[in-house]
Amino acid sequence: xxxxxxxxxxxxxxxxxxxxxxxxxxxxxxxxxxxxxxxxxxxxxxxxxxxxxxxxxxxxxxxxxxxxxxxxxxxxxxxxxxxxxxxxxxxxxxxxxx
Amino acid sequence: xxxxxxxxxxxxxxxxxxxxxxxxxxxxxxxxxxxxxxxxxxxxxxxxxxxxxxxxxxxxxxxxxxxxxxxxxxxxxxxxxxxxxxxxxxxxxxxxxxxxxxxxxxxxxxxxxxxxxxxxxxxxxxxxxxxxxxxxxxxxxxxxxxxxxxxxxxxxxxxxxxxxxxxxxxxxxxxxxxxxxxxxxxxxxxxxxxxxxxxxxxxxxxxxxxxxxxxxxxxxxxxxxxxxxxxxxxxxxxxxxxxxxxxxxxxxxxxxxxxxxxxxxxxxxxxxxxxxxxxxxxxxxxxxxxxxxxxxxxxxxxxxxxxxxxxxxxxxxxxxxxxxxxxxxxxxxxxxxxxxxxxxxxxxxxxxxxxxxxxxxxxxxxxxxxxxxxxxxxxxxxxxxxxxxxxxxxxxxxxxxxxxxxxxxxxxxxxxxxxxxxxxxxxxxxxxxxxxxxxxxxxxxxxxxxxxxxxxxx
Numbered sequence: 001x002x003x004x005x006x007x008x009x010x011x012x013x014x015x016x017x018x019x020x021x022x023x024x025x026x027x028x029x030x031x032x033x034x035x036x037x038x039x040x041x042x043x044x045x046x047x048x049x050x051x052x053x054x055x056x057x058x059x060x061x062x063x064x065x066x067x068x069x070x071x072x073x074x075x076x077x078x079x080x081x082x083x084x085x086x087x088x089x090x091x092x093x094x095x096x097x098x
Numbered sequence: 099x100x101x102x103x104x105x106x107x108x109x110x111x112x113x114x115x116x117x118x119x120x121x122x123x124x125x126x127x128x129x130x131x132x133x134x135x136x137x138x139x140x141x142x143x144x145x146x147x148x149x150x151x152x153x154x155x156x157x158x159x160x161x162x163x164x165x166x167x168x169x170x171x172x173x174x175x176x177x178x179x180x181x182x183x184x185x186x187x188x189x190x191x192x193x194x195x196x197x198x199x200x201x202x203x204x205x206x207x208x209x210x211x212x213x214x215x216x217x218x219x220x221x222x223x224x225x226x227x228x229x230x231x232x233x234x235x236x237x238x239x240x241x242x243x244x245x246x247x248x249x250x251x252x253x254x255x256x257x258x259x260x261x262x263x264x265x266x267x268x269x270x271x272x273x274x275x276x277x278x279x280x281x282x283x284x285x286x287x288x289x290x291x292x293x294x295x296x297x298x299x300x301x302x303x304x305x306x307x308x309x310x311x312x313x314x315x316x317x318x319x320x321x322x323x324x325x326x327x328x329x330x331x332x333x334x335x336x337x338x339x340x341x342x343x344x345x346x347x348x349x350x351x352x353x354x355x356x357x358x359x360x361x362x363x364x365x366x367x368x369x370x371x372x373x374x375x376x377x378x379x380x381x382x383x384x385x386x387x388x389x390x391x392x393x394x395x396x397x398x399x400x401x402x403x404x405x406x407x408x409x410x411x412x413x414x415x416x417x418x419x420x421x422x423x424x425x426x427x428x429x430x431x432x433x434x435x436x437x438x439x440x441x442x443x444x445x446x447x448x449x450x451x452x453x454x455x456x457x458x459x460x461x462x463x464x465x466x467x468x469x470x471x472x473x474x475x476x477x478x479x480x481x482x483x484x485x486x487x488x489x490x491x492x493x494x495x496x497x498x499x500x501x502x503x504x505x506x507x508x509x510x511x512x513x514x515x516x517x518x519x520x521x522x523x524x525x526x527x528x529x530x531x532x533x534x535x536x537x538x539x540x541x542x543x544x545x546x547x548x549x550x551x552x553x554x555x556x
Contacts, residue, residue, distance in 0.1 A: 017339025029444030050202035052152030066198035067161025076169030
């Protein structure tokens with residue numbers, strides 16, 4: 001039964017994703033990609049859960065790698081997206097030409 | 099923390115992701131959208147850390163500190179010209195993390211229910227393909243691996259065999275639950291990611307990077323099924339959908355299907371044939387910096403068409419400098435951005451934004467393509483296939499049907515290029531041989547710098 005609930009949630013979320021992102025101007029394609037990539041770093045939640053419950057050395061190594069990779073993805077993704085978006089500026093008001 | 103409260107916090111995080119993605123879709127709100135999503139992520143992480151099932155924090159803290167430092171340094175230091183590589187690498191890390199979560203869950207598992215075994219196999223397979231595929235893409239973008247398609251005899255058959263191996267290992271894992279089966283699955287999926295990305299050429303990378311972005315989301319969703327977390331399932335599905343939309347936009351930009359991009363090794367054949375002979379001996383109008391400077395300085399309107407060559411030469415600042423000089427003389431300057439210019443979706447926009455080019459000056463193909471007719475000069479910097487008129491006029495051309503920028507319809511076209519070598523598709527470009535086309539053979543950056551100076555003095 002939980003599997004069915006999971007699949008339901010997945011399909012509905014995918015529809016929301018398609019609706020929300022359908023019309024993004026090309027200018028924002030890169031930030032959208034790096035920002036959504038940072039969101040896929042949500043797998044960090046799973047990484048924390050599996051590495052926090054103890055177990056053998058192999059489990060600890062896998063857990064450490066999972067947390068580290070997911071954290072690179074999350075921290076790097078959000079920061080670099082912010083850095084890019086900070087650069088996107090319109091024409092300064094008052095200056096320029098018509 | 100009590101489970102209901104935690105579930106509500108995860109729901110809040112997922113909602114912030116949705117609102118954040120929505121706001122990322124509009125220039126005015128994009129930065130706030132990204133920040134909202136980051137807050138959602140912080141909430142999810144804090145709630146997870148407060149989970150009562152966590153018995154030891156050592157490994158977690160080590161991972162957070164190491165990963166956080168690497169991520170922050172990469173994000174601060176990366177050159178905008180290297181952004182495609184960085185995004186490719188991040189996709190790979192996300193996929194790899196999802197596969198590792200599945201692996202850790204598998205290791206722990208005694209008598210896992212069937213559906214968990216299936217989720218573990220899916221998460222491992224998708225995550226591993228994303229990891230290795232992304233790193234091949236990274237290698238190609240960084241120039242470590244040859245950008246051209248890597249092909250060899252029997253490739254199709256071998257690829258099908260590897261794919262069949264992945265499916266067989268997945269079934270074996272689910273049925274037997276043996277470690278050998280699991281690691282075989284991880285290995286075959288890793289090989290599949292490499293084998294499937296090698297034959298894809300550099301110019302097709304915008305599609306591949308967007309597709310791998312989608313895959314990293316699907317991998318996170320699969321990991322959500324493994325650990326039974328709706329937060330992961332929702333967030334992964336959102337990213338999967340976003341990536342698919344970008345993938346389809348990019349494929350349309352080349353008038354090709356995703357399947358064609360992934361499986362045709364486009365560019366390999368053309369390269370082996372060399373330059374098409376038909377136009378080889380035609381004369382071109384090779385001109386000097388001063389000729390071009392005069393043409394530009396006395397124009398009323400100029401449309402700049404940037405391409406990957408601009409990124410390679412790191413010439414975005416020099417480009418803006420020239421545009422400033424021209425605008426100071428009253429020349430109208432605009433930029434025409436082809437959807438697949440560069441090596442990732444939106445590559446040119448990011449580069450020019452770094453050089454402080456206001457985004458109002460950057461126009462899409464649809465917005466600007468009819469304006470070339472009334473434009474004095476189109477200035478092509480490091481672009482080739484996206485301005486090749488055969489895509490529009492010659493139904494026998496391999497790229498026929500790909501939307502192109504009509505630079506040949508401007509009164510004069512100026513092309514800054516190192517040599518006459520064909521572009522990625524290996525197709526000769528008749529634009530270079532037209533009477534109205536001025537060819538300036540030079541490195542983009544030094545040429546643009548020289549042009550700025552010459553225009554100032556003109």
